[in-house]
Amino acid sequence: MRVPSPDQAATSPQPAVAAATAPRRKPVQRRSTETFERIEAAATRLLERGVAIENITTPEIAREAGVSIGGLYRFFPDKQAIVDAIAVRRVQDFERTLVAALGKRPPFKSGGRLISYILDHFIAYIEAHPDFRTILYGGSYLSQGVRQRHFGYESDVAVLARRYVSDVLGLPDTPELALRWRMVGEITTPLLGFAMQQQAPGERARVLDETKRLITTYLFGEKAFGDARRATDRR
Secondary structure (H helix, E strand, C coil), X not given: CCCCCHHHCCCCCCCCCECXXXXXXXXXXXXXXXXXXXXXXXXXXXXXXXXXXXXXXHHHHHHHHCCCHHHXXXXXXXXXXXXXXXXXXXXXXXXXHHHHHHHCCCCCXXXXXXXXXXXXXXXXXXXXCHHHHHHHHCCCCCEHHHHXXXXXXXXXHHHHHHHHHHHXXXXXXXXXXXXXXXXXXHHHHHHHHHHHCCCCHHHHXXXXXXXXXXXXXXXXXXXXXXXXXXXXXXX
């Protein structure tokens, strides 16, 4: 089976209030690349330690990275750009792992199974990367530009899913289905955020199950959800 890669795809959790910012410059020389990566890694470590994003400052990130504040500002205009860069790196890494996982397994027989598989992988990835979880679900920390490009209907993962349904499952991409995909792109991340708020594992599993039901039945009908659920129970 040939699975579409994120590079072949074109790419909104809850509305964001942060203004879009981007790195000032892309590092070219090896030393600059290392500094850029040290800054990202330092901010990631602070998030992994449980430091709230609103309490993290650029001087603190610079100290953690072992660079001067001037060195940090050579690459990032502000903290927002660093947060966005971490989120983009994480979501691109998830896309690669998803494509690899899909390429190693037999094709799915229904859209419901595909949706369930993708959501399970995404939740597992978030659980394994607390910095990514904080950025996505700890508040409105992502800039609107990053949300629009890397999450929701226009994200590479969403485009991959649509192409899989069309190319592998042979389901025609009708105008009605295209609208449903857009609607799903608007609701998926907020629903996953609601699931992640549940402290009890059993309650979180229930919310995730209902999220899958809502998405798969809306896209493909009740039979698709039942098919996906039976597949999950067999794993």
